Amino acid sequence: MENMQKNFSLLGAAVAAAVLLAGCGGKPAGPAQGGAQPAPEVAVFTVAPQTLAMSTELPGRTAAFQVAEVRPQVGGLIQKRLFTEGADVKLGAQLYQIDAATYQAAFNSARANLAKAKANLAAAGPKVARYKELVAIEGVSRQDYDDAVAAHEQAKAEVEAAQAAVDSARINVEYTKVAAPISGRISRSNVTPGALVTAGQATALTTVQQLDPIYVDVTQSSEELLRLKREMDSGSLKKANGQATVTLLLSDGSKYALPGKLQFSDVSVDPGTGNVTLRALFPNPKHDLLPGMFVRAVVETGVSEQAIAVPQMGVTRNPKGEATALVLNKEGKVEQRVLQTGGTIGGQWLVKSGLQAGDRVIVEGLQKVKPGSPAVVAKAASTGGDAQRQAAAR
DSSP states (O other), X not given: OHHHHHHHHHHHHHHHHHHHHHHTTOOOOOOOOSOOOOOOEEEEEEOOOEEEEEEEEEEEEEEEEEEEEEOOSSOEEEEEEOSOTTOEEOXXXXXXXXXXXXXXXXXXXXXXXXXXXXXHHHHHHHHHHHHHHHHHTTSSOHHHHHHHHXXXXXXXXXXXXXXXXXXXXXXXXXXXXXXXXXXXXXXXXXXXXXXXXXXXXSSOSEXXXXXXXXXXXXXXXXXXXXXXXXXXXXXXXBOOSSSOEEEEEOTTSOBOSSOEEEEEEOSSOOTTTOEEEEEEEEOOTTOOSOTTOEEEEEXXXXXXXXXXXXXXXXXXXOTTSOEEEEEEOTTSBEEEEEEEEEEEETTEEEEEESOOTTOEEEEEOGGGOOXXXXXXXXXXXXXXXXXXXXXXXX
């Protein structure tokens, strides 16, 4: 009986202890839970100044190197068209034949008048010589001699006038053969045989365009031009040696195989757009570029010896539209930097301010961190030129 009472006493004590423990919110001892999370791993790009050839991408349009609108220089009926539309023609090649009958008749008449004038000159010359001898012995009057001299001079003038008339008539006959004024590719014909044309008419018979080489006219804002000038004056941007090279991007995104040369920059600003026109010259042996095509030209603007460039994946925009980057500082904490960028080159943003040499810009794992949080480096991207190639490959 005593043992039974002891057992009940021990059982009651255990129950009481359990109730007391439950009331205090205690839990049985177990493994620790909710320990500190490890810092997220990120990939960084270490900023290092480098020498870069700076360039700018500008919209442009192609234009023929030479354009000649073919117009008749004499009037008449078109008898023949002597070219294939869309073909290449050479300088001086005959394109049309205008009816030359009236011009040939005028040429023949002019030649006859020239022969008549020469005959009169042939008779007037010896007469002057004879009268000169006779006037010395008073065989003829002085007046007769003077008249003979005047007639001789008049005969010479008539020969010259007749010769000019012959030359003019010959030119008109030649003009009936309408020739190509330049070498190039000819467009469609605006007239057909049987059409009546007039000298210097407003409508061109056809057009010839020289396509090799070919011009590319691009526009650049006057503000950008002033900025480049200030950077060159300050020494932060140095002018590249020689003539600036231009590369071309076609409308389908492909790169034109042959580089061009910048020819000139316009001396005036368009008051409507505030832009300045730049003209580049490109070789076009296969006629891949045609007049009027829209393209984008990448123009070399100079060389920066201390350029800072970071991969585009490491630059984002804040709600204000400002370019920002997350930087891992020396204490292993994430900082947000506001950047001033100056365009892209080779898959990288050019940074004017906000970063300096040695800064570690986070390029992978951005979604894992926020400003003020810790992070550790998982792997380091290359610096300098290697980084540029790596970013471009991505």
